[in-house]
Every structure is written in C-alpha cells, then in structure tokens.
Amino acid sequence: MLPAALAVIAAIALARSAYPRYFERRALKRLPLGPDGIVMGAGTIDLPRDKAHGALLLHGAGDTPQVLAGLATSLYARGYSVRAPLLSGHGRSLSSFAAVSSSQWHDDVRREYASMLATHDSVAIVGLSMGGALAVRFAADEKSVPALVLLAPYVTMPALVRRVAARSALWRSAFPYFSSGGSQSIHDPDAAARGLGHGVFTPTALHALYDVVVAAEKALPGVTAPTMMIQSREDNRISIESARRTFERLGASEKRLIWTEGAGHVITVDFGHEEVFELTGKWLDHHLRAAGGGLPESNEGSVR
Numbered sequence: 001m002l003p004a005a006l007a008v009i010a011a012i013a014l015a016r017s018a019y020p021r022y023f024e025r026r027a028l029k030r031l032p033l034g035p036d037g038i039v040m041g042a043g044t045i046d047l048p049r050d051k052a053h054g055a056l057l058l059h060g061a062g063d064t065p066q067v068l069a070g071l072a073t074s075l076y077a078r079g080y081s082v083r084a085p086l087l088s089g090h091g092r093s094l095s096s097f098a099a100v101s102s103s104q105w106h107d108d109v110r111r112e113y114a115s116m117l118a119t120h121d122s123v124a125i126v127g128l129s130m131g132g133a134l135a136v137r138f139a140a141d142e143k144s145v146p147a148l149v150l151l152a153p154y155v156t157m158p159a160l161v162r163r164v165a166a167r168s169a170l171w172r173s174a175f176p177y178f179s180s181g182g183s184q185s186i187h188d189p190d191a192a193a194r195g196l197g198h199g200v201f202t203p204t205a206l207h208a209l210y211d212v213v214v215a216a217e218k219a220l221p222g223v224t225a226p227t228m229m230i231q232s233r234e235d236n237r238i239s240i241e242s243a244r245r246t247f248e249r250l251g252a253s254e255k256r257l258i259w260t261e262g263a264g265h266v267i268t269v270d271f272g273h274e275e276v277f278e279l280t281g282k283w284l285d286h287h288l289r290a291a292g293g294g295l296p297e298s299n300e301g302s303v304r
Contacts, residue, residue, distance in 0.1 A: 020094075023177040027094050027198050039064065042091035042196040045072045049081035053288040054120035056113055057084035060129025060154065060266070061209045062180050063197040064091040068128060071268050074277040080284065081120060085112045087131075089205065091196065094177060098202040102211035105130075109138045113145075122146045124284050128268055129154045129237070130209060133216035140222030140251075147287035148227040148252070149280050152235055152265050154209075155216045156242040165210035172203030184236040185265040194269075220249040227252040228283045230260060230267060230276055237265040256283075 031039045042064035045057070055075050057068045065072075065084035072082045087108050089100030109125075116123045124147040127135030132153025139145045157165065164171075180201045186192040227250055231243040247257045258279060263270035268277075 020176045023200060024094050027200065031196060031198065033093065037092055037096075038086065039091045039196050042066055042086060044086045045069060045082070045084040047072055047076040047082040049076070049079065052079055052081040052120065053284070054116040054123035055080045055082045055284060056109075056116055056123055056125045057082065058109065058125065058127040058131025058134055059084065059087065059090070060131055061205065061212075062090070062097070062182070062199075062201055063129070063195075063266070066194070066196045067266055067269050068126075070273060071126070071277050071280065075126075075281060075284070078281045078285065079289075081116070083112065083116060094198060094200060094202070097198070097200075097205050098176065100202075100205050100208050102208040102215070105134055105208065105212060106137065106215075109134050113138065113142065117144070122288055124148065124288055126151065126280060126284075127153060129265060130212055133212050136216040136223055137212070137219045139225050139227075140219035143224060145225040147284055148223065148225045149283055150227060150229040151276065151280075152231055152238060152267055153216075153229065153246060154237060155213060155220065155246045156238065157210060157213045161206075162210060162213075165206045168203035168207040175203065177202060182236075182265070186270050187234070187262065187264050188270050191266075191269040217249075220246065221251040223251045225252060226254040226283075226287050228256045228258065228279065230258045230279060232260045232263040232265070232267050232270075234261065234263065235265045 034040045045065045045068065057072055059065050059068055065086055068084045072084050076082045085108060088104040089097045113123060125135045125139060125145055126149040128151040132150040133155050135148060135150065136153065136155060139148050177200050180199055182199060186195065229247050231238065233240060247255065260267060260272050260276065262272050267273060
C-alpha cells in the first residue's frame with residue numbers, strides 16, 4: 001500500500017508543477033514578450049502635447065492599454081495630452097501577474113497623475129472596468145481632479161466571486177492560474193481577436209481586484225468631480241442593477257449615466273465604441289476647456 005500511496009503523491013506533485021508551466025508556455029506562445037519583458041504592443045500609450053489639458057486613461061484588470069488605444073487617439077485628436085500607463089503586473093509574463101497587489105495599482109495611479117499634473121494645468125481621469133474603480137478611489141482622495149469618466153466601472157463584485165476572492169489564500173496553491181471567463185466581454189469578434197490580455201487570472205490578482213473593489217465602494221460618496229458613467233446594458237460583468245447602484249452612490253453633484261447597447265464589458269473596443277469616444281471627449285471638453293454645446297440636462301440617457 002505504501003509504494004502505491006507514494007506513487008499517487010508523486011503523480012499529484014508532478015501534475016501541480018506541470019500545470020502552471022503549461023499555462024506559462026501557452027501564454028508566451030500566444031503573446032511573446034519583447035526585450036523589455038512586456039507583451040509586444042501592450043506597453044504604455046503616451047501621446048504628449050505641450051500647453052494642453054491632460055487625460056489619464058486607466059485600463060482594466062488582466063488587460064492592457066491596447067483596449068484604450070482608440071480612445072487615446074481620439075482624445076489626442078481633440079487636443080488633449082494623453083497617457084494610458086501599463087499597470088503593474090499586467091502585459092507581462094503570467095508570473096508577474098501572480099505577484100501583484102492593490103497597493104501597487106493605487107501607487108501607479110498616484111504616480112502617473114502627479115507626473116502629468118507637473119506639466120499640465122489640469123488632468124482628467126478616464127477609467128475602464130477596474131481602472132474605473134481605481135479612478136473612483138483616487139478622485140475621492142484627490143479633489144483637484146476636474147472631471148471623471150467611468151467606463152463600465154468594476155465597483156461591484158458578484159457575491160460568489162467576492163467570497164472566492166476573499167479566501168484566495170486557501171486555494172491559490174491548487175489553482176495558480178485559471179481562465180478569467182471573459183469570452184463575452186467583447187461582442188465584436190475582430191476586436192476580441194486583437195486583444196493582448198492573457199485571458200488568465202491568478203489568485204493573487206483576484207484578491208487584489210477584490211481589495212480595489214472594496215476600496216472603491218467605500219469611496220463612491222467621496223467623489224466630488226463632475227462624473228460621467230457609461231455602461232452597456234449587455235455587460236457580462238456588471239448587471240444593470242449594480243450599475244445603477246454604483247451611479248446612485250456617487251457623491252458628485254454633477255453626474256450623468258449613459259446607457260449603450262450592443263457591447264459587452266469592454267466598451268472601448270466593442271460595437272458602438274465610436275459613440276463612447278465622442279461622449280467622453282465632449283464631457284472633458286465641457287469641464288476642462290469650457291467648450292460650448294454641453295450635454296443634455298437629463299441625468300440619464302441612451303446611445304443608439
């Protein structure tokens with residue numbers, strides 16, 4: 001019996017060691033790294049302009065600035081100085097994503113904002129998904145933010161995911177990598193095929209995302225910057241009810257919720273992204289450049 005038991009233990013140990021290596025090899029084959037250790041095409045987007053208002057763009061968890069490239073170009077064409085940084089642990093090897101923390105992401109935002117503010121009179125923040133949650137926490141603390149745009153902000157986490165994330169220390173050794181389950185996050189198949197995210201999550205990253213969500217939930221009432229939130233009715237990550245609750249808890253006296261249709265969670269690359277770009281640009285124009293033609297007075301609207 002003893003030799004058989006030892007053989008089973010050895011087989012389990014071998015499988016556990018091979019399992020993460022399989023994910024890592026597959027990730028490198030699909031998304032090779034450049035000399036700098038970053039997935040090719042996934043690096044920080046920097047479109048600077050002198051004597052211009054700034055726009056800091058923040059991507060979501062498990063993703064890269066690539067999903068904000070079109071929006072960055074659109075805002076740059078409107079005259080903004082734009083930067084979309086690659087957040088810590090993202091767009092690199094899977095092992096890097098297994099060593100992240102929420103404090104690193106919050107530090108990324110503080111550092112990037114301070115750097116832009118040092119050379120620009122004002123800097124607005126646009127956050128997608130987790131980037132929206134990071135933006136909420138930062139804007140609640142930093143009252144100098146003149147305008148905020150939240151694109152499908154991930155400020156709520158489903159109850160089951162929340163419980164699993166909070167207890168990640170109990171199961172992380174058994175499942176060091178797992179699918180992020182985001183196959184429906186982008187409805188446009190061409191846009192989905194161009195994505196540079198690994199489609200894989202780690203227990204540590206999931207717990208870090210949980211920490212970001214909890215912090216953002218608490219910070220919502222403290223946001224005072226004029227805030228526009230754009231949300232798809234077909235978002236696979238965030239329910240309509242959850243989105244409404246997030247919007248209602250925002251403390252900003254001037255805020256607007258826009259609903260889109262036809263897109264999944266990543267509305268910056270999915271069907272209808274052009275309207276998302278235009279709405280974002282107009283909101284920033286109105287609040288940073290005092291441009292005419294403000295948005296309708298209604299507090300809620302739809303994009304057709």
